Amino acid sequence: MAEHYPTIFTQLGTPLFQSAEQLQVLSITKSLSTPVQDYNTLATKTKAYGLKVEKSTKKETKKQYLKQLRKLQKKHDALAIFLQKKLSRAIREDNYKLFTTLVSSDADLFFEKKKLKEQLYAYYNKEHKRGAIPSLKQRIARDKGIIEVYSPAPQSYTNYAHQSNKSQRRSTRNSVVVLSTPSCPYCKKAKRYLRSKGVAFRDYNINSSSEGKRLYRQYNGSGVPVVIINGRVIHGFSEARMRAALK
Numbered sequence: 001m002a003e004h005y006p007t008i009f010t011q012l013g014t015p016l017f018q019s020a021e022q023l024q025v026l027s028i029t030k031s032l033s034t035p036v037q038d039y040n041t042l043a044t045k046t047k048a049y050g051l052k053v054e055k056s057t058k059k060e061t062k063k064q065y066l067k068q069l070r071k072l073q074k075k076h077d078a079l080a081i082f083l084q085k086k087l088s089r090a091i092r093e094d095n096y097k098l099f100t101t102l103v104s105s106d107a108d109l110f111f112e113k114k115k116l117k118e119q120l121y122a123y124y125n126k127e128h129k130r131g132a133i134p135s136l137k138q139r140i141a142r143d144k145g146i147i148e149v150y151s152p153a154p155q156s157y158t159n160y161a162h163q164s165n166k167s168q169r170r171s172t173r174n175s176v177v178v179l180s181t182p183s184c185p186y187c188k189k190a191k192r193y194l195r196s197k198g199v200a201f202r203d204y205n206i207n208s209s210s211e212g213k214r215l216y217r218q219y220n221g222s223g224v225p226v227v228i229i230n231g232r233v234i235h236g237f238s239e240a241r242m243r244a245a246l247k
Contacts (some may be wrong), residue, residue, distance in 0.1 A: 003046040004066070005047065005050075005076055006047065006051050006053065006054050007054050008050065008051030008054050008062060008065070009050075009055065009065065009066055009069055009204070010040060010044060011065075011207060011213070012070075012073065012213075013046075013047075013050060013069050013072075014121055014207065015108075015207060015208050015209075015210070015213070016043060016046075016069065016072050016073060016076055016207065017043055017046075017047050019043075019107060019108070019109065020040045020044070021042035022040060022078075022105050022106060022108075023036050023039065023040065023083075023105055023107055024036070024040055024099065025104070025105050026083075026102070026105055026167070027040065027111050029098075029101055031086075032033060032086070032101075033099075035078075035079050035082055036079065037081045038075070039072075039076065041076050042071075042072055042075055043072060044073075046065075046068045046069060046072050047054040048068075049064075049065055049068060050065050050068075051178035052066040060162065061125055067094070070208055072199075076158070076210070078192070080210065082111075083102065083107075083109060083110070084109065084110065084113065084116060086098065087102045087103070087110055087116065087120065088119070089098065090102065091119055091120060092122045094127075094129065096130050097121075098134060099123065099124075100133055102133055102134075103120060103124070103133055103135075103136050104133055104135065106135045106136075106139075106209070108208055109210065110173060110207055111139065112209055112210060113211075114202065121140055121143075122205040124140070125135055125140075165198075174193060175226040175228075175230055175231070176189055176199055176200070176201035176202070176227070176228065176229050176230075177201060177202045177203075177204065177222060177227075178190060178194070178202070178204070178220060178225055178227050178228075179201045179204050179206050179216050179219070179226040179227075179228075179247050180203060180204070180205060180206070180224050181205060181206060181207055181224050181226045182205060182207075184224045184225065186224070186225055186236065186237035187225040187237075189225050189237050190225045190227055190237045191203060191225075192243070193239055193242060194242070197246065199246065206221070206224065214229075219233050221235070222235070223235065225237065227242060227245075229242065229246060230241070230245060230246075232245045
């Protein structure tokens, strides 16, 4: 049975509730339990209130729910920074056990920062024989041809990210970001066009990625896709405008 989330303010609330579910598995790890459980407790209370509010006709209760969601967002952002630092430290100190614990949650917050994602992909490619992480292997496979090709290398992971950036600068002069949703047919057309031109791009789901939501707000999104090519913002799918921006 599918999880039921409040039907109001879904773009803000649903990703926060889904993140709490993803991170719940981390609450059994002693060094992570307190902040994760605090966030999960607040998410549970906020969701319960939202389910009550969606049946109400009072504007004040809906405003109160939105205020609680914003409070939950701040809690999530602080937790994301804490966990991202934990992951970075696990890589730096070669703590594969903690690395596996964190990444196996498959939480989006570990994959939103390009530099951290490059480091964790390279580290896993180098150390995966110590224990496979199927969900991470699938992510790496999905990202091939989208942002960067990650493959095992003899050098250390710290150098790998640096060399990967150099390689990307050689391969294309374009900086391209796509803000999309999985069900949007025009988003798929935009990404298909970029791939047909051999253009590397970063794709953010505005429903599940906090970075995607941030960029969507920054570029005044009112629909999807939003395509940013070398700083030029294109709202909606337009092959002609994309072609002109790429030149």
